[in-house]
Amino acid sequence: MDKKEMPLRIDEKTEDVLDVLSKHGFATTGMLVDETGYSRPTVSKRLDRLHAAGSIEYLHEPTALWKLIEDPRAEESE
Template identity: 60%
Template sequence: MDERDLRPADKAILDVLSQGRATKGLLVDETGYSRNTVYNRLEVLQAAGHVRLVHEPTRLFELASDPRDSN
């Protein structure tokens, strides 16, 4: 996955995570996207190695690598 593959929701999630760790709930609040959209996009970003789940019980995520930096 590189920058061309990113959806607007992905970019919004990456923007929030570039400022530090965030829970799924905070990502929903900060991006304005639905819980389902945030969950689905986190799964895609996690599978691509761009975000990492830090704490399962709280669904705390952090940025692992930003595909927008690869250009």
């Protein structure tokens, strides 16, 4: 299955994670937890979904650094 075929449900929590990533271009999981105020499991679930959809890339495992590749919200507005 092509990653782009995977549906991505963008709820309020996913929006908040995307807001931080789009502001900085990248963020660690810890930074996303701090910036959004959500629990680590909540943020991790959103990151897993965004990664499966091809919207973010996992750059550095020791620091859990994520990079925004393509904001899926831009596709929704087209």
